[in-house]
Amino acid sequence: MSVALTRRSLIAGLGCACCAGFAVDAQARIPPRSMKPLVGAGHRPEDKDEQGLWQQYERVEEEIAGSNLLLKDPALITYLRDLGEKVGGPAARDLRVYLAHVPEFNAFMAPTGFMVVFSGLLLRMRDEAQLAGVIAHEAGHFLRRHQIRMWRDMKRKTAALNFLAMGAGVGGAAGGFYAGDLIQLAQFGTILSLFAYSRELEAEADAMGIVQVSEAGYAPTAMPETWQQLIAETEASAAFRRKRARRGYSLLATHPAPEQRMIDLRASAAELTSARTVDRGRERYLRAIGPHRKTFLDDQVKLNDPGASLFLINTLARDGWNGLLHYYEAEVWRLRGRRGDDAAAANAYAAAIAFPDAPPEAWRAHGYALLRSGRREEGRAALGRYLALAPTAPDAAMVRHTLSQ
Amino acid sequence: MRRGLLVLFTASTLALGGCVQTKQIADVQFAPPQGDYSLIVMRPDVTVGLVTAGGMIEPRADWTEQARTNLLRALADQQADRGGRTRILETRDGVQGVSAETVAELERLHQAVGNSIALHKYLGVTLPTKRRQGVDWTLGEDAVRFGRATGMDYALFLHAQDSFASSGRIALQVLGIAGCFIGFCAPQSGGGQSAYASLVDLRTGEVVWFNVLQTGSLAPGVGFGDIRTPEGAAQMVERLLGRMKAGRLVRERE
Numbered sequence: 001m002s003v004a005l006t007r008r009s010l011i012a013g014l015g016c017a018c019c020a021g022f023a024v025d026a027q028a029r030i031p032p033r034s035m036k037p038l039v040g041a042g043h044r045p046e047d048k049d050e051q052g053l054w055q056q057y058e059r060v061e062e063e064i065a066g067s068n069l070l071l072k073d074p075a076l077i078t079y080l081r082d083l084g085e086k087v088g089g090p091a092a093r094d095l096r097v098y099l100a101h102v103p104e105f106n107a108f109m110a111p112t113g114f115m116v117v118f119s120g121l122l123l124r125m126r127d128e129a130q131l132a133g134v135i136a137h138e139a140g141h142f143l144r145r146h147q148i149r150m151w152r153d154m155k156r157k158t159a160a161l162n163f164l165a166m167g168a169g170v171g172g173a174a175g176g177f178y179a180g181d182l183i184q185l186a187q188f189g190t191i192l193s194l195f196a197y198s199r200e201l202e203a204e205a206d207a208m209g210i211v212q213v214s215e216a217g218y219a220p221t222a223m224p225e226t227w228q229q230l231i232a233e234t235e236a237s238a239a240f241r242r243k244r245a246r247r248g249y250s251l252l253a254t255h256p257a258p259e260q261r262m263i264d265l266r267a268s269a270a271e272l273t274s275a276r277t278v279d280r281g282r283e284r285y286l287r288a289i290g291p292h293r294k295t296f297l298d299d300q301v302k303l304n305d306p307g308a309s310l311f312l313i314n315t316l317a318r319d320g321w322n323g324l325l326h327y328y329e330a331e332v333w334r335l336r337g338r339r340g341d342d343a344a345a346a347n348a349y350a351a352a353i354a355f356p357d358a359p360p361e362a363w364r365a366h367g368y369a370l371l372r373s374g375r376r377e378e379g380r381a382a383l384g385r386y387l388a389l390a391p392t393a394p395d396a397a398m399v400r401h402t403l404s405q
Numbered sequence: 406m407r408r409g410l411l412v413l414f415t416a417s418t419l420a421l422g423g424c425v426q427t428k429q430i431a432d433v434q435f436a437p438p439q440g441d442y443s444l445i446v447m448r449p450d451v452t453v454g455l456v457t458a459g460g461m462i463e464p465r466a467d468w469t470e471q472a473r474t475n476l477l478r479a480l481a482d483q484q485a486d487r488g489g490r491t492r493i494l495e496t497r498d499g500v501q502g503v504s505a506e507t508v509a510e511l512e513r514l515h516q517a518v519g520n521s522i523a524l525h526k527y528l529g530v531t532l533p534t535k536r537r538q539g540v541d542w543t544l545g546e547d548a549v550r551f552g553r554a555t556g557m558d559y560a561l562f563l564h565a566q567d568s569f570a571s572s573g574r575i576a577l578q579v580l581g582i583a584g585c586f587i588g589f590c591a592p593q594s595g596g597g598q599s600a601y602a603s604l605v606d607l608r609t610g611e612v613v614w615f616n617v618l619q620t621g622s623l624a625p626g627v628g629f630g631d632i633r634t635p636e637g638a639a640q641m642v643e644r645l646l647g648r649m650k651a652g653r654l655v656r657e658r659e
Contacts, residue, residue, distance in 0.1 A: 048465060048466075048467070049463050051465075051466040051467070052454065052463055052464035052465045052466050052469075053464065054466070055464060055466040055469060056452070056464050063509075066505070066506060066509045151463075154459070154461065155457050155458075155459060155461065155463070157459070158457070158458070158459020158460065158461060159457060159458035159459045159573055161459065162458055162459050162460065162577055162593075163458065163573075163577065165591075166577055166580045166581060166584070166591065169584060169589040169591055170580060170583070170584040170587065170589050172589065173584060173587045173588040173589035174587050
């Protein structure tokens, strides 16, 4: 941006930015009860711009549906889809859910009604209520027609900017003053305003989502809890790297800051909490993700983000430690490999095998840890247990060789 | 004097700003297919949209459908004139014995290879190893297997975009040029086409010929074809595929 701003052009520019309806201040909380769905069941686009958008996204969906990144477990997909039906309001039967095998906390909604959920999201959810909250947020984007509204907002603002710039340029040339600074300011104002609108829509989706979650009989408090958890994870990750976590708020952010979302969702949850018994659905959730939790944990510990991984494991362990969680805790230490980490890993492997659900690999790791510390017989017994549990493991021959010595 | 220069500049902008460009490259050994050959046209990727006043392109479903239909018809007509047997794949599951998944993978592979060709042969990031070698890329065994399964000699991949200025955009274009006469020259782009065609020899898997077409104009209301109409579609097909040049070594031998 040019530094040669005169006070007059600055004031003129800001004046224009304001009169064009630009607001760049922080987003106020949207009362959840004020959110009404803008689509009915079986919504189809009627306007030309929305039809065009849908046609593009139908191609995108075809690509995604055929992607080899998808995790194709029919039972789990049906479960996710059923959840979408529970919190999807009038669009309940129109939502499609795809599960992408990507170890990140994310999900997105397409304007045509399909949603992509990342596997890293499922790892972080402690129960069905939390997951329903995320799905309801995404469904909220569809219910409130966010993509087409965003597109129309962009169309309107870029057109206004272009006409303004052209008018200022031509007027400036005719009247003999330089309008370049003014145009740049207006450009900047437009950009800020587009991001502000995106944040407003995210806040809408949160508000719309929490109503749906609460009406479906889930605890609305699960939604702010997800954000609380995510903020703490970001901080834990940064702390391990001796960095400071980003505050997350910026004029150029597409989403409101996590803190702000958490605070607003807390207030909204308080408005919606009723005397009815609410559901968390932890058992149902664990049954649905079944053996995938191991895969998701495995993906996570390989991200080389020990702060986040340990935080996640400890978070999941708030519902009770088990062999799986101890095993992956040990793996985080082993993979980090700083001084003293091997001892921490050995302790965690030992803790893992005390649980009946310890994965076979926990016995192998425990066995080698014992051998290294000179406890030969116990170590051999643990390795024997590994072979008994996983006789066809790819490294079985190597372990047998160790035992033969 | 200053005014005279501006008018000159305006005139030259209008003259240079509107044009049709194609640039084709071929495998050095490439001879354009003639006589009895068979060609499969992979599902063309077509988008037609409206240029908004802000300069964004808004896709239009009805125009896109029209253009796709017209382009496919124009392609079939043109290839028939050359003596080739053309088969058009409108959906991924349109080939017997080849799964939609396999077709999708071949399309994605071609997209990656096509991007690489565009980057290194058109966008200026030249590779020292590919200098003076024409188009030297291959889809490998996957394409050969696809050729065997379909019994086809060539596959054609086609991508086409066309756009038309909205009335708001045209107003801005007019203002931008009118401004030139008083010293504020801001010509705005209107609609335009961009397309590419890529020919793959299914017997070797190699990309043997590649062509890129670009049309556009800064003058309001001026366009170079409209693929929503049968004539405009035939014109684009002709510009893209009409004059296939042989590869360098083949030309040198002749």
